Amino acid sequence: MKVKRTRKVYLEPQIHFYELQEESAILAASPQPAFDVSTVEPVADDEDTELIPED
DSSP states (O other): OOOOOOOOSSOOOOOOOOOOOTTOHHHHTSOOOOOOOOOOOOOOOGGGOOOOOOO
8 A cells, every 4th residue: 555645835725614603602601890989089188289390
């Protein structure tokens, strides 16, 4: 039996397609993102009252 020993001198591009179903178990188990937005009122800084103007 003769063995083919030729080698390719270039790269073959490969493209893989993955299809996900809309009701996939992986996607259904993902937690919903939640954000807790809160604001903090500014506090007066007593040490920063003697400001020097810039020339």
